[in-house]
Amino acid sequence: MSEYTIDPALVAGNHQQLAGYQAQHFLWQVEGGVATITLNRAERKNPLTFESYAELRDLFHNLKWAQDVKAVVLVGAGGNFCSGGDVHEIIGPLVQLKAPELLMFTRMTGELVKTMRACPQPIVAAVDGVCAGAGAIMAMASDMRLGTARSKTAFLFNRVGLAGCDMGACAILPRLIGQGRASELLYTGRSLGGEEGERWGFFNRLCEPDALLEQAHRLASDLAAGPTFANGITKTMLHQEWAMTVEQAIEAEAQAQALCMLTEDFSRAYHAFVAKQKPQFQGN
Known part of the structure; x- marks a missing residue:
């Protein structure tokens, strides 16, 4: 990485x-x-x-x-x-x-x-x-x-x-x-x-x-100790989606999740899974 x-x-x-x-x-x-x-x-x-x-x-x-x-x-x-x-x-x-x-x-x-x-x-x-x-x-x-x-x-x-x-x-x-x-x-x-x-x-x-x-x-x-960037996104979406329709929420979550897929933590989790290890998240 x-x-x-x-x-x-x-x-x-x-x-x-x-x-x-x-x-x-x-x-x-x-x-x-x-x-x-x-x-x-x-x-x-x-x-x-x-x-x-x-x-x-x-x-x-x-x-x-x-x-x-x-x-x-x-x-x-x-x-x-x-x-x-x-x-x-x-x-x-x-x-x-x-x-x-x-x-x-x-x-x-x-x-x-x-x-x-x-x-x-x-x-x-x-x-x-x-x-x-x-x-x-x-x-x-x-x-x-x-x-x-x-x-x-x-x-x-x-x-x-x-x-x-x-x-x-x-x-x-x-x-x-x-x-x-x-x-x-x-x-x-x-x-x-x-x-x-x-x-x-x-x-x-x-x-x-x-x-x-x-x-x-x-x-x-x-x-x-978890993926703190992703946790922050979860908190944001839990709060913001109160004012959204289901369709708006699904689209907003699609964009948010795609952003999380760009993080190093997502890559770390994949490589740790392949190596049968526990991922060490760093929040980026």
Whole structure:
């Protein structure tokens, strides 16, 4: 297989290294191509603030160009995932704002979901304990969700006098669990237990609490060792095809798959198969 070089100017504008990123409002660690984002306000069940919303939005946006991050694990500290927006640091101030500033806030929170869906890395949410409000949205916006029997997922917006249409919930949640079940959760704000969440398809599977993060890292590591360029194409098509007819989707997939057939990873897989070896993917 022939090797080729990329123009340094193109690399400079489109490749980043994020392993050394210094997070300000959560924990960030990269090991073996797997990034772990830990929401770490355990004493309050890991609520979000204006600052953490913005930093998460910007970080997921920058992951588009990160060459050293192949998959992401999203987890909360202290036995809970995320309790949503901080009541004192977000909800209280919002009551005092006028429409332009409120729209600025809701667009910012929605942008977090957009960047999570737009980054090419698969995101694995490791959900234990409380997963409420914006926390439930972040779990929903992830590509896969591992839960525990004791997890409690609640789209609480109705309980605080707001509509269930928050941060893409009315678009994404029905696609995960069905229209009727999504309607129930969004209209009532009730908690979805772990076993019920697995049965409904919200969780890919349940783990013991002590094994949750290990299992999430194992899944993310398997993804990081795979054909990551092709995985990014899969994520893109899963998202974009929501707005396509079947005919449009089939044509879009034909073009996407032809592009993947040009990759070195596709060639590596073929030669490894012929040699009866396991392919060593490199993401190009």
